[in-house]
Amino acid sequence: MSSSQHPPITSTELATLWMTYQEKTMILRFLDYFLKYNENEQQLLQLHYDRAVKSLDFIKTVFQAEGAAIPTGFTENDVNTEAPKLYDFMFDLMYFRLMSQIETGLFALYSNMSYRNDIRQFFKRLTSEAQELYDQSTHLLMDAGVISRPPYVSMPKEVHFVKDTNYMDGLKWVSEKRSLNTIEVSLIQHAVDTNLVGMQLMIGFAQVANEQKVRKYFVKGMELSKKIETELGDVLRHSYIEPPATHAGKATTSTVPPFSDKLMMYTTSLLSTFGLGSNAIGGAFSLRSDLPVKMLQLGKDIYNFAKEGGKIMIQHGWMEEPPQIEDRNQLTKG
Template sequence: MPEKPAITSSELGTLWLTYQQKTMILRMLEYFIEKADDEKAKNIMISLYDEIDPYVEKITVIFQNEGAAIPVGFTSQDVNKEVPKLYDHGFDIMFVRLIKEISMGMHTLNITMASREDIVLIFKDLTAITQKYYNACTQYLIEKGMLARPPYVSMPNSVEFVKDTSYLGGLNPFSSKRTVNTVEVANLFHAIETNITGMQMITGFAQCANEQEAKKYFSKGAELAKSMIKELSETLLQDDIQTPSPSGGIATRSTVAPFSDKLMMYCTSLFCSFSMGGNSLGTAFSLRNDLSAKIMVFMKDIFEYAHEGAKIMIRNGWMEEQPQMESRDKLKK
């Protein structure tokens, strides 16, 4: 049998990112499992933990075999399971569901950037695990009445074609706008739903962060999420379309941090990346000009917010450097 080829730069990069994300999720699951007040939710999280934990070890072995440094990621020092509950009932599964949504996109993309069979298999397995638990979380939240369903619509009874370019309009304040279509509703509703969970998460972070700089940053993020929820909700309400309003999952009054500032900053950075990706899709599939323009403004705000967070992480020594390509200029000297 031929020996395995060395891993490529793309495979090294995607494995490194996966290691960071999985060690973060494991630390957060440890806390949420400890504080779970619902047996079914606890079992979902324990089962998820048991399924993804071995993949951290698999990635570690690959790094060792390739002679690559093992990333630090997130360790037991980044979580304190003994502190009071930071979030109310239901947030744990809401959070896990959103994390699994982020993971689905990441693992699918990572498969396309890998060619070595064992690495492709890792991302394939992780994709299946992610889909399994995303569905488990969704069904749990529906069963508990904690998941807002998108609005229903009358089924089309004929096929129609767009008749003129006014279909694309929306920027002119003196002309009427067409009602949003179902694809646009799907993107708007999803953006509101994810921002609500993100706002609840970052509000808790703002309450308990140790560093004042991080605390202010999280508060700013909560306000940004709130403004996006408000504007997108108003867009739906203009067409008499209901907006998502999930029950439960809010931050408690606790001000004691269960996670390190480093972990909370990384988690926020991950959510910003996911938000920019989701908004890109929203822009691509929204044909009404005013919707695309509004989403593009949000993307600019999110990018600037994420960039500000990166500076804070660097200043505090919280940003682990990704594997670098060789600097040929330095080698020549």
Template sequence: MPEKPAITSSELGTLWLTYQQKTMILRMLEYFIEKADDDKAKDIMTKLYKEIDPYVGKMVEIFKNEGAVIPVGFAEQDVNKEVPKLYDNGFDIMFIRLIKEISMGLHSLNLTMSYREDIVIMYKELTAITQNYYNLCTQYLLEKGMLARPPYVSMPNSVEFVKDINYLGGFAVNPLTEKRTLNTVEVAHIHHAIESNITGMQMITGFAQCANEREVKKFFNEGAELAKSIIKELSETLLQSNIQIPEASGGHATRSTVAPFSDKIMMYCTSLFCSFSMGSNSLGTAFSLRNDLPAKMTVFMKDIFEYAHKGAKIMIKNGWMEEPPQMEERTQIIKK
């Protein structure tokens, strides 16, 4: 057996995806570090950059050793650090926190699809880095009063079991039945969805202000409206149970209309957020026992999927969508 077996198709695929994501994060960090006006935020982002950057080099080395072409990803032409600030008041750390949340899920999933020890170790190390910086960003935002905690609740003093199918509530059991108050698991997922969509809405509003292509600008405007509608509907669900709505006090776009990022990288970032949102809504659906909630989440997922599909068409049209490595076209090979 060779010291290192060749990488498998799944390992090649996950490395390719990770390379795309990490090169995107590095480019955006370069801009946010340059424009940071808070020393602690700048320190967090600078240290994160230094920890992530070597892993891009490790992936390049693996691609070279395996005889695979190095992906394009995102390079210096996708960022302009000299333009005015596009976001203010803590958005940089809010954005990095959400990116780290996405990365935690991706690295854990990639770990389950990896078999070669060096690649397994790389994803374990990336997971540890991601968890650390997610916590640093969370604590920073809490200290600055820019992150709303989920609502508090009276602690249970006895164990209860569901006694009636009316617990499922909503229209699927009996349309005349009054909906029960949300349980803490459902509140957790709703709060998380609102929090994520607030950051996503602020991000995409800034993108809409500075996008160069008219079609891309229109696409981002539609995305901001979609995020707004999801926030509104989920907020109303909380209010119906007399539960406080989370509100972010920072992270707004400035008046700048000069793009710090290429349309290509902004489109990819939006696509990544859409994929994350669909995954989060799937989890929310799985853990919600009140029938009206999965119905809402399913509509959200349909709308997000259609929006992401529209974005994919724009990326393909402009030559911005890099194609993942393909399996062999056996039928075509045989015909030749």
């Protein structure tokens, strides 16, 4: 690509490409490790490994044409492929299913933030690839009986409109909460489902982290994921809906780290950001008044957890700084 073929990239495009580079190099390190132990889905994982490499090559080409520094991201030094298996049966697919959900949202957003045609097409392709990975991993996990479908309900036979403001009640102790509607069930179900995977991820991370402070942080992550799963699961049970559960994807007893503390901290930061966004959506679309309050309280816990993680990363020199806007105040001081 020559600089004459395209206009210069904007600050927004620089930011989204930079963030994608961080995320894709992280994905490669997990694939490096999971490819060693996965015997059944080697072709699927290798396909997405090759696609991640292709995406990184595109970003490097754009940055080189713009004279921008190539980010560090995560390298082979952040993974130990000789480490014993840290997670058991089907966890790799559970992890990539979760990551495909994150990527679908991120890349669709990045596409809508892009102006240059080649970059718009790049993020359009990444969105499609993330959706394909979600389809493939969901299909395989359901076939294996590892994940279950959300609950079924009786189909509505006629259209109704809400006529009583009590429909939005939920905070009064003296009144019985109405049963959940299907929108609320879907959002709570999704939050519980993702936190089940997140909890196992945190358990494994806590077992293998090198730094004691990092290990304690991941233990907090275990406890937070369990709290979210328990409290939201109780909301489902109140309407006689059993929350999702799985027998697979548990952490093993290994204490040998396959990943660097830096990589594990970044992964946790990414999942925390995803959790904050999911909680915000869950609160915004819930009409029963107790649910936005609960989502807000859990969101505050996630925010505080993410903030603590950011401080740990900075203290250890693990947080790569995004490209900065020029400091005009400093430049004009002469």
